[in-house]
Amino acid sequence: MAERIAGPEIERLVQLLARLPGLGPRSARRAVLHLMRKREELLGPLGEAMRVAHERILTCTTCGNIDTSDPCAICRDGRRDAGILVIVETVADLWALERAGLLAARYHVLGGVLSPLDGVGPNELNIASLMQRVSEGSVREAIIAVNATVDGQTTAHYLADLLAPLGVKTTRLAHGVPVGGELDYLDEGTLAAALERRTAF
Amino acid sequence: MAERIAGPEIERLVQLLARLPGLGPRSARRAVLHLMRKREELLGPLGEAMRVAHERILTCTTCGNIDTSDPCAICRDGRRDAGILVIVETVADLWALERAGLLAARYHVLGGVLSPLDGVGPNELNIASLMQRVSEGSVREAIIAVNATVDGQTTAHYLADLLAPLGVKTTRLAHGVPVGGELDYLDEGTLAAALERRTAF
Structure with missing residues (x-):
């Protein structure tokens, strides 16, 4: 019924x-x-x-973003610094960074993180195309902006090792207390990172 | 951006x-x-x-349900007892009762409840068409199945008063402890109703 x-x-x-x-x-x-x-x-x-x-709607063959054009609007945007490449897990993360409007850079969407238990190895992610882009020489800094999860950080270290021989500066996002965050609700790892990297007033 | x-x-x-x-x-x-x-x-x-x-998709001009035909499949269903009319607030409530599959009756969707503060009076609800249906004579029992909210119960009493002169039996849903419900989480009104209408084993 x-x-x-x-x-x-x-x-x-x-x-x-x-x-x-x-x-x-x-x-x-x-x-x-x-x-x-x-x-x-x-x-x-x-x-x-x-x-x-x-x-x-298409997937950009350069960076993995979605758009109605390929290359996408971000890859075609001449006002962006092609020397800075922000590596993210997903298009959602790319959107989050763009909404914050903090930097006019290019992106590379991995499509996930390494996760051997789920059968996700380097070949399942957009890593070959990342190496290709970086080895073309115009990238000065690769900002690895993956999530602060175990799989995310494993992936970050894996990428940093791959990128090191290419002579590109590799950075990652800082750990610390989120703005507006209450100490009482934060895990020990975050508190440890925030204490260790404390800054002077 | x-x-x-x-x-x-x-x-x-x-x-x-x-x-x-x-x-x-x-x-x-x-x-x-x-x-x-x-x-x-x-x-x-x-x-x-x-x-x-x-x-x-259309709104059924008889009962207020939505369907791809008018009258809707429920109003056209000859196996249903046209003598029992279940009055509900919304199509969602009609669907909830149908999913439970408890009775093969007809429905009338009010389109809301009386709420003077929100400017909803009798003319804003499908009450004229309800009176019309009931006065045609085939309805024996009108089950007022509105929500157990203050506005719902006000509407139920209003409808019961309107229906009384038409000689139709008017009933409403029982109050009590929901199946699976824990007494500790129930309000006093529900507990009072459940106690008052307690039944013998």
Whole structure:
């Protein structure tokens, strides 16, 4: 009975929406009912935006970002310093750094981190293309901006070892207390790093 | 800078997805990246399912359910007892009752509850059409299945008063301890109702 209450079209929409991260069957049903109420303002435009995205969006063959052009807008942007290459795990991380708007550099998206238990070795990541880019000579500094997880840091050390012979300066993000963070909620590793690298007023 | 990182098509998709209940800007971005990774299995089909839904889905003029036909499948279903009418606040509540599969009745969706502070009076709800349906004579029992909130219960009493002169039996859902519920977490009103209506083993 449950499968037939609202017609196969609605049921299919619920099932597809439930596959998005952050949505389960219940929230997908709520989302569908919301879409039905906002048919012209939201359901129509969203379907159209998905069609357009499906047709036009590409993965940049240079850096691994997604965009409607290849190379992507960041790789084509002449105002960015091609000498600084920020290496990130995912496009989400690239977006996070771009939203912060802290540096006008280029990126390289690894597509994940080394994780032998999950069968992710160097060949599963965009490491060959990274070496290729760096060996072309224009990169002065490679900022390894991977997550501060065990797999992330393993990957960072692996990349630093690979990059060392190419004569490029390799850096990584600092550890410390997050801005607005409360000491009581931080792990010992973070506190140790923050203490060790304490700075003068 | 933040608005231009990934092209207007992706930004538009993020903004539209962020308007779904349960998704904010951050989870909408995660959803878009997930859609990009699952382009053929998810992005394409989801866009198409939304287009189909936008084209075909109607609100049933009899009961207020949504479906691809009007009257909806429930209103057309001859195996259901037209003598029992379940009055619910929203289509989501109708779906919840149908999923439970407890009764083969007809429904009437109010479209909300009375809420004078929010400007929702009887004219803003599907109450005229409810009176019309009940006065046609085939309804024996009206089950007022609104939420156990203050506004819901106010609406229930209002409807019971309206329905009384029509000679239809009017009932409402029982209060009590939810199945699996722990007494320690229940409010006093629920405990009082559960005690008062206690049943013999």
